[in-house]
Amino acid sequence: MTTADLLGKILQVVMGLAVFAAVVGLLIFLIDKAPKKGRDYWQLAGFLAPAMIFLAVGLVYPAIRTGILAFQDKGGDWTFDNFVWMFTQPAAIRTLINTIVWVALVPVISTAIGLAYAMFIDRSRGEKFYKVILFMPIAISFVGASVIWRFVYEYRSGDREQIGLLNAIVVAFGGDPVQWLQTDPINTILLIVIMIWIQTGFAMVLLSAAIKGVPSEQIEAAQLDGTNAWQRFMNVTVPGIRGSLVVVFTTISIATLKVFDIVRTMTAGNFNTSVVANEMYTQAFRASEVGRGSALALILFVMVLPIVIYNVNVLRKQREIR
Amino acid sequence: MSSVAPAELPIDRELADGEAAEIAEHEPSTKAGRVKKRLTSRTATIASIVIAVLWTIPTFGLLISSFRPAELIRTTGWWTIFQNPGFTLENYQDVLFSASSSSPQLGAYIVNSIAITLLGTLITLVFAAMAAYAFAWIKFKWVNWLFIFVFALQIIPLQMSLVPLLQIFSTVLRPMQAWLHDIVPIIPEQNYLPLWLAHAMFGLPLAIFLLHNFISDIPGDVIEAARVDGATHGQVFFRIVLPLATPALASFAIFQFIWVWNDLLVALIFSGGTQDVAPITQRLAELVGTRGQDWQLLTAAAFISIIIPLIVFFSLQRYFVRGLLAGATKG
Numbered sequence: 001m002t003t004a005d006l007l008g009k010i011l012q013v014v015m016g017l018a019v020f021a022a023v024v025g026l027l028i029f030l031i032d033k034a035p036k037k038g039r040d041y042w043q044l045a046g047f048l049a050p051a052m053i054f055l056a057v058g059l060v061y062p063a064i065r066t067g068i069l070a071f072q073d074k075g076g077d078w079t080f081d082n083f084v085w086m087f088t089q090p091a092a093i094r095t096l097i098n099t100i101v102w103v104a105l106v107p108v109i110s111t112a113i114g115l116a117y118a119m120f121i122d123r124s125r126g127e128k129f130y131k132v133i134l135f136m137p138i139a140i141s142f143v144g145a146s147v148i149w150r151f152v153y154e155y156r157s158g159d160r161e162q163i164g165l166l167n168a169i170v171v172a173f174g175g176d177p178v179q180w181l182q183t184d185p186i187n188t189i190l191l192i193v194i195m196i197w198i199q200t201g202f203a204m205v206l207l208s209a210a211i212k213g214v215p216s217e218q219i220e221a222a223q224l225d226g227t228n229a230w231q232r233f234m235n236v237t238v239p240g241i242r243g244s245l246v247v248v249f250t251t252i253s254i255a256t257l258k259v260f261d262i263v264r265t266m267t268a269g270n271f272n273t274s275v276v277a278n279e280m281y282t283q284a285f286r287a288s289e290v291g292r293g294s295a296l297a298l299i300l301f302v303m304v305l306p307i308v309i310y311n312v313n314v315l316r317k318q319r320e321i322r
Numbered sequence: 323m324s325s326v327a328p329a330e331l332p333i334d335r336e337l338a339d340g341e342a343a344e345i346a347e348h349e350p351s352t353k354a355g356r357v358k359k360r361l362t363s364r365t366a367t368i369a370s371i372v373i374a375v376l377w378t379i380p381t382f383g384l385l386i387s388s389f390r391p392a393e394l395i396r397t398t399g400w401w402t403i404f405q406n407p408g409f410t411l412e413n414y415q416d417v418l419f420s421a422s423s424s425s426p427q428l429g430a431y432i433v434n435s436i437a438i439t440l441l442g443t444l445i446t447l448v449f450a451a452m453a454a455y456a457f458a459w460i461k462f463k464w465v466n467w468l469f470i471f472v473f474a475l476q477i478i479p480l481q482m483s484l485v486p487l488l489q490i491f492s493t494v495l496r497p498m499q500a501w502l503h504d505i506v507p508i509i510p511e512q513n514y515l516p517l518w519l520a521h522a523m524f525g526l527p528l529a530i531f532l533l534h535n536f537i538s539d540i541p542g543d544v545i546e547a548a549r550v551d552g553a554t555h556g557q558v559f560f561r562i563v564l565p566l567a568t569p570a571l572a573s574f575a576i577f578q579f580i581w582v583w584n585d586l587l588v589a590l591i592f593s594g595g596t597q598d599v600a601p602i603t604q605r606l607a608e609l610v611g612t613r614g615q616d617w618q619l620l621t622a623a624a625f626i627s628i629i630i631p632l633i634v635f636f637s638l639q640r641y642f643v644r645g646l647l648a649g650a651t652k653g
Contacts, residue, residue, distance in 0.1 A: 004508060005430065005597075005598070006433065007508060008508040008509050008510060009433050009434070009437055009598075011506070011508060011509060012437065012509055012513055012514055013437045013440060013441065013514075015509075016441050016514065016515075016518065017441065017444075020441065020444070020445060020448075024448055024452075028556040028559070028560070029556070031554070031555060031556050032554040032555070032556045032557075040460060040461075040462070041462070043456075043460060043555045044456050044460040044462060044465070047452045047453060047455055047456035047460065047555070047559075048452075048453050048456045048457075048468075050449045050452065050453075051449045051450060051452065051453035051472075051526055051530060052453070052468075054449065054519075054522055054523045054526055055472065055475060055523065055526055055527065057487075057490065057523065058483060058487060058519070058520065058522075058523025058524065058526075059475050059478055059482075059483050059523060059524075059527070060475070061486065061490075062482065062483030062484075062485070062486035062487045062490075063478045063482045063483055065485075065486035066482045066483065066485060066486060067482075069485065069486075113373065116369070116373075117369075117370055117373050119366070120366040120367070120369055120370040120373075121370050124366075124367065124370075130370060130374055132636075132639075133374045133377060133378055134373070134374065134377050135643075136377075136381070136632070136635070137377070137381075138635075139580060139628075139631045139632050139634070139635035140381075140584075140628045140631065140632070141583070141584030141585075141586070141603050141627065141628060141631070142584065142586065143584075143586050143603045143606050143607050143610075143624075143627070144584075144603075144606065144624050144627050144628040146607075146610070147384070147606065147610060147620055147621075147623075147624035148380045148381055148383075148384045148624065149380060150610065150614075150620075151380070151383060151384055151387065151617065151620070151621065152380050152383070154617075160397075161397060161398055161399065162399065163395065163396070163397075163398065163399050163400070163617070164399075165379070165380075165383060165399070165401070168399050168401070197377065197380070200377075201377075205643060229363075257479075258479055258480070258481070260586070260587050261586040261587065261603075261607075264586065264590075264607065265586075265607045265610050268611070277479075277481055280481050281481075281484075281587070281590070281591075284484065284485050285484075285590075285591060290485055293485060294485060296481070297479065297481040297482045297484075297485075298482070300479050300481050300482070301477075301478065301479055301481075301482055304477060304479055305477060308476070308477040309477075
């Protein structure tokens, strides 16, 4: 990077800020000078305009357009070929299966470990410290996490000393080192481990907050009645945090369905590890198969939809109860 | 009601009461029971230590390795650091400052990440706050429906909008960028504009929803009083609403900051991938592809890319957690 480059970048940011400030200032000025007739209406429109234009251009129109593109071939004629491809080609089917494996494993395991950990450290000494440790991966980018774990999965051939932790352990127990990322199907599982590593902290923090919300009288009452820790957990705590469990589970499910960065960075979808979000990128932006990419995006939308609706319903019911 | 949704996660009290009553009939307290309880708490401690260690080791290994000489990283495991001691800052020097064309030259990409994140966060925040204010305090019948529609937009995965948005940008923005480059040659033709706009667009539905929750909780008297005194909506917005909404703005700003900083997908599609624009995550992903075996570079580069969000995370943890819990469904 030369000094000129840096100057150019700083200039861009300064200009960006200036233009942005000018736009907002002008807009507010116009809003305040709105004509008397229908004043509230104009003011409302003024405040909403920037956000609505952005949403229309960035989400509403593109989503509709993608929905159309999914049913067109390269020449713009209507066709179901993209979906036929998705459900008949072995590679594409594998992508769908992998996505299902991801979404079947990540939410369950993350939530389970997160819940167990939250229970274990609840009201213990150093609770805060324990929390931070598990929670830290949340702040790390998926790309950063991928590099961290690639190093764990690193493979050295022959008798050379293993520098990847996983293979070092395998060798220490007398096994032969494995090319983890190239070996199907273990590679998909190992990518899933990364996602679990990231999401468990999220589950833990949310569930920990929920556990603290369970009235301690109930726990004490159960304790006096001679129940053991497991019974108290199953019969008092779990029902008490059911709502949070649902939110955590569905949120992680949605994040998992959309997982892209990990697969892209670790294997780029090779060795039978691709998932829908990664394949969408590959088809639309690498292979110039816009129709197939759009069809995959549409499938992603269809998979996410019921979970989101369920999630919103749960949240709404809880608001009504209170 | 507190600022951001998640703090108010839900406990079904009634249900819990019922269940508690049910277990009331179980066996009485025994000596064995008490011993068992102590045992479980010891098992719990051990289990939590094991999990904590498992979770830390990978990052720890990366950190240690980033300070080891290339030769040692290549030939020995980082856990043998005491048998094979060695410490160097060369890896960091290489990835950050080395000007040779084969080195990662992360400096430029860090500047890009900062530039992208700065406006990517600011634009989202201001536009969302304006919309949230309008939704909360300027009354119109159909506005509620519009708000529900905006909320519903959160269900659209990013992937749904990438292809058409890229087409729009290349027909509308590209000529503007070229024109700007002609006037101010120091600004490259590839600039930050598409990334700023894309991040703002994708961040808005969630931002509007969260800020609306908070802004609609501002006591109506305050705003009414200002209006009666002749303040315009613009004045009310800047002098009353924004200052009062600072906690919510901070929470969301931090969440959006981390989100934009850690993003790879949006960058891959809208940045063009040169060091004029690409953020550090994109560079790191690229290095994994091209220099996958040069662990002395990868470890140092990865650590540099995660250190800034980690600093934000540790220093503003409370806000961060709030924002994150609230924003969990984004993307």
